[in-house]
Amino acid sequence: MSRIRQNNTNNESFICKHCGTTVVPILSGGRQRNHCPECLWSRHVDLAKGDRRCGCRGEMEPIGVWVKPSGEWSLIHKCVKCGFIRTNRIAADDNEILLFNLAARPITMLPFPVDNIDSSLKGLEKII
Numbered sequence: 001m002s003r004i005r006q007n008n009t010n011n012e013s014f015i016c017k018h019c020g021t022t023v024v025p026i027l028s029g030g031r032q033r034n035h036c037p038e039c040l041w042s043r044h045v046d047l048a049k050g051d052r053r054c055g056c057r058g059e060m061e062p063i064g065v066w067v068k069p070s071g072e073w074s075l076i077h078k079c080v081k082c083g084f085i086r087t088n089r090i091a092a093d094d095n096e097i098l099l100f101n102l103a104a105r106p107i108t109m110l111p112f113p114v115d116n117i118d119s120s121l122k123g124l125e126k127i128i
């Protein structure tokens with residue numbers, strides 16, 4: 001396995017493999033980008049966070065949003081090549097429309113009738 005030199009190890013600009021956008025470093029500095037702010041796709045390059053030592057290099061699709069109890073949002077990324085799943089904190093300039101769509105997806109594609117929720121909520125009201 002040959003080691004491919006990554007051009008974003010020092011938080012430099014890089015070109016997104018998924019949408020072709022030239023991604024510039026986070027202006028506030030400090031944190032490395034781990035996904036493209038335009039399409040939200042990432043790449044499977046880390047074994048441990050930020051080490052860039054994984055040989056997979058598969059594209060990682062944003063499949064959902066995870067909200068911590070603190071209210072902080074993270075993206076859930078799944079590698080299309082090997083299936084690995086990881087979470088990555090969102091950045092201030094991430095595409096808000098795509099974030100919203102991801103967050104809304106489960107609500108707009110319910111696997112059960114909405115009527116069930118209605119009656120469940122009524123049941124909950126009685127308990128509260």
Ligand SMILES: [Zn+2]
Binds near residue numbers: 021037039
């Ligand atoms: Zn992109």
Ligand SMILES: [Zn+2]
Binds near residue numbers: 057083084
């Ligand atoms: Zn992978």
